[in-house]
Amino acid sequence: MTEPRIRTVVADDSVLLRDGxxxxxxxxxxxxxxxxxxxxxxxxxxxxxxPELAIIDVRMPPTHTDEGIRAAIxxxxxxxxxxxxxLSQYVEERYATDLLSGDTTGxxxxxxxxxxxxxxxxxxxxxxxxxxxxxxxxxxxxxxxRTARSTELDRLTPRExxxxxxxxxxxxxxxxxxxxxxxxGAVEKHVSNVFTKLDLDRxxxxxxxVLAVLTFLGDRS
Amino acid sequence: xxxxxxxxxxxxxxxxxDGRERGWAxxxxxxxxxxxxxxxxxxxxxxxxxAGPATEPGGRALPFSTPAEAAEWWxxxxxxxxxWVSFAYLLVGGITWPIAFAxxxxxxxxxFGLAVVVVGLLLVVPAxxxxxxxxxxxxxxxxxxxxxVPEPAVARGTGGAWSELRACLGDPxxxxxxxxxASGVVVGPLFLAIGWILWGLVARFLFAAGxxxxxxxxxxxxxxxxxxxxxxxxxxxARVQHSYVRWFIGPDEEARLAERVEELSAQRQQILxxxxxERRRIERNLHDGVQxxxxxxxxxxxxxxxxxxxxxxxxxxxxxxxxDKLRGSIGELRLIGRGLHPSVLDEHGLxxxxxxxxxxxxxxxxxxxxxxxxLADDVATTAYYVASEAIANILKHSAARVASVRLEExxxxxxxxxxxxxxxxGGADPVRGSGLAGMRARVEGLDGRxxxxxPPGGPTILAASIPLRGRDGSDG
Numbered sequence: 001m002t003e004p005r006i007r008t009v010v011a012d013d014s015v016l017l018r019d020g021x022x023x024x025x026x027x028x029x030x031x032x033x034x035x036x037x038x039x040x041x042x043x044x045x046x047x048x049x050x051p052e053l054a055i056i057d058v059r060m061p062p063t064h065t066d067e068g069i070r071a072a073i074x075x076x077x078x079x080x081x082x083x084x085x086x087l088s089q090y091v092e093e094r095y096a097t098d099l100l101s102g103d104t105t106g107x108x109x110x111x112x113x114x115x116x117x118x119x120x121x122x123x124x125x126x127x128x129x130x131x132x133x134x135x136x137x138x139x140x141x142x143x144x145x146r147t148a149r150s151t152e153l154d155r156l157t158p159r160e161x162x163x164x165x166x167x168x169x170x171x172x173x174x175x176x177x178x179x180x181x182x183x184x185g186a187v188e189k190h191v192s193n194v195f196t197k198l199d200l201d202r203x204x205x206x207x208x209x210v211l212a213v214l215t216f217l218g219d220r221s
Numbered sequence: 222x223x224x225x226x227x228x229x230x231x232x233x234x235x236x237x238x239d240g241r242e243r244g245w246a247x248x249x250x251x252x253x254x255x256x257x258x259x260x261x262x263x264x265x266x267x268x269x270x271x272a273g274p275a276t277e278p279g280g281r282a283l284p285f286s287t288p289a290e291a292a293e294w295w296x297x298x299x300x301x302x303x304x305w306v307s308f309a310y311l312l313v314g315g316i317t318w319p320i321a322f323a324x325x326x327x328x329x330x331x332x333f334g335l336a337v338v339v340v341g342l343l344l345v346v347p348a349x350x351x352x353x354x355x356x357x358x359x360x361x362x363x364x365x366x367x368x369x370v371p372e373p374a375v376a377r378g379t380g381g382a383w384s385e386l387r388a389c390l391g392d393p394x395x396x397x398x399x400x401x402x403a404s405g406v407v408v409g410p411l412f413l414a415i416g417w418i419l420w421g422l423v424a425r426f427l428f429a430a431g432x433x434x435x436x437x438x439x440x441x442x443x444x445x446x447x448x449x450x451x452x453x454x455x456x457x458x459a460r461v462q463h464s465y466v467r468w469f470i471g472p473d474e475e476a477r478l479a480e481r482v483e484e485l486s487a488q489r490q491q492i493l494x495x496x497x498x499e500r501r502r503i504e505r506n507l508h509d510g511v512q513x514x515x516x517x518x519x520x521x522x523x524x525x526x527x528x529x530x531x532x533x534x535x536x537x538x539x540x541x542x543x544x545d546k547l548r549g550s551i552g553e554l555r556l557i558g559r560g561l562h563p564s565v566l567d568e569h570g571l572x573x574x575x576x577x578x579x580x581x582x583x584x585x586x587x588x589x590x591x592x593x594x595x596l597a598d599d600v601a602t603t604a605y606y607v608a609s610e611a612i613a614n615i616l617k618h619s620a621a622r623v624a625s626v627r628l629e630e631x632x633x634x635x636x637x638x639x640x641x642x643x644x645x646x647g648g649a650d651p652v653r654g655s656g657l658a659g660m661r662a663r664v665e666g667l668d669g670r671x672x673x674x675x676p677p678g679g680p681t682i683l684a685a686s687i688p689l690r691g692r693d694g695s696d697g
Binding site for chain 2: 014016017019020021023024027059065089090104110113115117118
């Protein structure tokens, strides 16, 4: 039984890197239908080819600032069925929040460094393509470090904090279980405790609880 | 009794110097201490050590111990050349200043009289020139009795008679000089009178009519007594006139310093911006260049790992790709490092450093370095930076077929000249290209000058000069 290959578009102005990502995805069984170098070409490709997934570099010509983010947001608006994963050189919290506010189905923000951890990267890509979310661990750790909610976070055990972080990254319970090498049941218990201790509304779907957790952590009040 | 301390020459700013300045003879006679250290310095710190008389141990109050010594000390100024130079100085001033005033009146009359016929206007600029000439003479003459007065900056026109006229009329410094000449008619004779007044007394005593030897000798004694005071007074008044001249037509220290501060602030701003632009450029080079390359290498390695058992040949090929990319990254890092600071410059000097920059060039670039090894670090670094940036620009943008770099000291040895020439297409714009703006900022930050001649179609000549000495802009 062969899984349908996920139709993907890759956008990155660095030929070297674009090429690498394409080959990597190819190895992993994705069907890369287009590889482009700027925002306009990306939008054209998405309109023409109707892929399921777009992997986009934040910085592209002409200004090399935030073309990728703007293209990603545009695609979410015009083609909401396309999952979008944005790759960034370094954590730009502003971009992360722009991307992740509102509907977090099928959206992700990762550092380019992650690409080198091929298994985790591919897992994150698959998650996003399937409608989940992927938030870079670096973003999560920055949020955890700077949050105004540290008193509430203190109520959590270290393990629960870990689980919280992985939830924020968008992992499903199974994903968390695999990462921490524990049983699914244990994860479910931790998750339940986290929600209770932090007084959050229960969200069962991974992508929705990402939003809940991120909103909680990013709360500046 | 406090002796006046006019026998120790003092500069305007209160510090004490040795008497061996221009026009001053060293005091003759046995070394005599000034009256206590505090007497000399008058409130300021001890000032410079007088090179002439040594301080007596114990700092005795009186600089003499016998009447003979006392007399000698009292009368010495009368025969010192300094006194007579001051004498002459006051005399010349007393005569020439009123004459200058008269001349000024005549010229002013002409100017206003003939202003109707426009001829008057033509006389304005020459009139100011005359005033300047006179002021210059007086500044130099002031060197007879003290340090020659430096010239202040006067406004000049940018070319053309009309702008020259406007510059003259609008320059407060020039008007100040006019005021100097105008007031000189009173001040000059006044200084002369005060400086000489005691000599009149001396003369009276010397030639006093009176009967008898006793009266004669008495007269002489009085004359001698007053002479000592007269000599000192002459010197003192001359110094006062010197200060007057310096205050009136000398440079305005405050204004000059304020100007210099503004200049330095602007330079600093320029340098900060250039450094900032540099940093951003390096960050871009690192991020967009090297970081991307490293991630791509990581992908190659990861893919190789995935195949290592199933397809070892493919794995090996991928690892080969990874090594090729690595070589590129290492080269790129070396270039970035050179942009920051080249170690070869420290170790082997400008010639070697620049030769290595042009070593890999696809076009012939000649390098001629004619500077000593004793170049200051910041000058050498800036020269290297300017030359290597220029070379990089030539290779990237100019499509030149040949280029040359020349570093040399000028004839006086005070200025380093950097000249870069290429026969390419020209059109380089120092405003747009941030590399060029950075070069200019660095050069000007060392009080140097930066010129770029790059007409469209070429050729392009870049000329920078950096002073090697006296860079703080002081006038000596």
